[in-house]
Amino acid sequence: MKTKLLLLFLCISAITYAQKTDPIIEGMIKEANENSQLENLAHELTDLIGPRLVGTPQMQHANEWAVAKYSEWGIPARNEKWGEWRGWERGITHIDMVYPRVQSLRGTQLAWNPSTSKEGVTAELVVLPSNVKDEAGFKNWLPTVKGKIVLISMLQPTGRPDYNWEEFATEESFAKMKEDRDTQTKAWRDNMKAMGHNSRTLPAALEEAGAVGIVTSNWSRGFGVNKIFSARTEKIPTVDLELEDYGMLYRLVNSGNKPQINIVAQSKDLGKMPTFNTIAEIKGSEKPDEYVILSAHFDSWDGGTGATDNGTGTLVMMEAMRILKKYYPNPKRTILVGHWGSEEQGLNGSRAFVEDHPEIVAGVQASFNQDNGTGRVVRLSGGGFLHSYDYLSRWLNAVPKDITQHIETTFPGAPARGGSDYASFQAAGAPAFSLSSLNWSYWNYTWHTNRDTYDKIIFDDVRNNAILTAILTYMASEDPEKTSRVKSVLPVDSRTGEPRVWPSPRSPNRKGGLD
Template identity: 60%
Template structure:
């Protein structure tokens, strides 16, 4: 080729390539901004399927939903079993304070909590003694839990977040609140440590001593927000009460008012069930054995919809693949997306 023609030809080719690449990028940006499917995906996954606890029917429903959505977009996807998990299905939780007055309490059973077996538990609620001297004194007290609902969590001195205190309290009162809060928690922690038991061991000890149920509160330091994880009991229910309702029952018990609760906690044990990762693929023709990897865990805890952790990441990966399939269907390298299972219990799906 004439050298005088080579450079213009290369420049023309290069500019055409850059223009084509720019066009793809422009289309991707336009699609993301003007035809986003994120809201629809969020509705289907978070509102309709809902929470996705490993071992539950909802987790498998979520796996299958992801595969179907990818198939609708012409993207190859499949469920890959990585192991087995304890199968469990959440039912209704309902708790009423029935004495010394009537009030329906805000309550939810923990994941994998045993059921009340179709018959509500009506029992007095008690608290741990606040003067435990050592493990021996705790063991002497332990028979008192038989047939009782036992409150085992720290009772917050206020259900208001610190930001709210800072905004509305005087400076002196806010500082006093923070100091009292720290000291109160330290006192509770020191007392609990004297039992000689860790959290899981305490739940087992109460269960083995004949307690009717374990009642907790795991407040997230925000208005109306709790962390709800897994139960440490195997035979009796573990139920979380909201910070305000837990405080009410705690104070009634502490002051000798003998609060009585009516507890319904329904659930089903499903035995060992298979558990899956869902993997989607955009296959490259140029370099099929070189990979670009995207991922987000699909599972969640099940007291809420799992939107932040990690439904948002899940639908972002799916929307990314939808747009790439539409405007970049022949990638230079194979693009894989892993929707992992059981991240919440120790990165199990992604490790597999």
């Protein structure tokens, strides 16, 4: 028995020593820590190129930039067209209150909105009616918006996030605020329902009734932060104002002071624009038809510069590829990176790749996707693949403990039904995994917001994620065994009482905004 224990100890020690002294892993870690390109890549991507809304020249600039970067590193790369999108380019947005006093306001035009003239639109503001009884009552009110700019978001009772209230308010005051806000929110939603509209349909109804502009404030529950998406009007400007300015205008309307604003929202309609995925490859030396895929979406919304959604995921994959090329230039399997387009509108780029390249999907050894913000990776699920523990745990064992100590694993897990691009591969049966990160207030402060900018990137965490990705890719490529695709039996759906089924591949939208 003692002999067996001694042999086991020696074997474990030998494995641990081999992992610690693997020259490829050591070289990759040293390169990531001492010669990181992350800060420079982030500057060029977010500050120089900026936001990467699908169908814009900035998105195409980013595609071309990535190909050039990979070429500098000796990695063959290409831009692969998968569809077409409504072309649009943002110009200058300037919003000013001109009555009862003059003040420049903080806001921006929403995506794909038509341009105003250089002089813009000046008009009095109105708010939606309260206590609407039914659709007929709302239709009777609609003619009053002719020639007016309409505020269509709820007036928030506070501009302070809940954590600020928790720190400074009394328990009674905080509870009262939340109760009042919940009551107001319910009344707002009930009123909107009585109108027969929602936030998607209301702007078009107001435009048809003669409104000359729409103002929203899609507050994201943080100081100075709003979600910025797309416009729902065809001819009139739609802008989003930060909560502080929006609330001031709303209160001025309610107090009878008849505020007026001027909206200048310059933009260009560019017609039909091609859309691309940027693909780069390090060809496999032994099994070129088997693939380890690094995955991150390249596009963003354009309220900020797309730094954490998904600039940081893009940086992780680019830096991992650079490091792999330098220290592992002849991988056993082909290493492919996909920078997907139009993830934000429904995983379109990755779904197109899966649909267009069944031979690559069939050869996937593993795919690693990173999307949800700048933090260090803290969760890894087996994605519903029954034997995922066998290989993922083996690969993770080669990663430094100061990185893996933060990672919680779940096996076998469950397949995704959306959310990010790994779901496109999982639906096709390929073992794809999300490197899910610590949120750093992602949902409130940077996800799809006007504050998603370079300064929010936590480079120490992103650097660790690049090391993690490079080592997992190396281990997956070198693994003598092909990964199992056996799917686990999914649990019963509590709503239907029936067993859940594996998601099916979905076709992409290849002609966005062109219908």
